[in-house]
Amino acid sequence: MHSYNLWMEYPMSSIARITCAAILFALPLVACDGGPAENAGERLDRAAEGVRDAVDPPSGPIERAGRAIDRAVD
Incomplete structure (x- = not known):
């Protein structure tokens, strides 16, 4: 088995x-x-988020908190 360096073969x-x-x-x-x-x-x-909130408003406090966190992170 020959040992050779590929970096030397393909400089x-x-x-x-x-x-x-x-x-x-x-x-x-x-x-x-x-x-x-x-x-x-x-x-x-x-x-799009505004339209989504108008069509399908957050149903509970956890969903409202999740959407608020999404807005804060973005």
């Missing part, structure tokens, strides 16, 4: 490694950005 240039690392670390930062599409989606969610 990656340092520029490619830096690029991969930059993309890996920058991706979560881009996802945290609240753009206009995200804001519009949140407004639609709040409108």
Whole structure:
């Protein structure tokens, strides 16, 4: 059985490694950005919750508390 290192057999240039690392670390930062599409989606969610509460109001104190917690977390 031969022992060999895959990194040595398939070398990656340092520029490619830096690029991969930059993309890996920058991706979560881009996802945290609240753009206009995200804001519009949140407004639609709040409108849908209002319609749901008008059509099917919370039936008890626990359900009202759960919906209040949902609104606070968002």
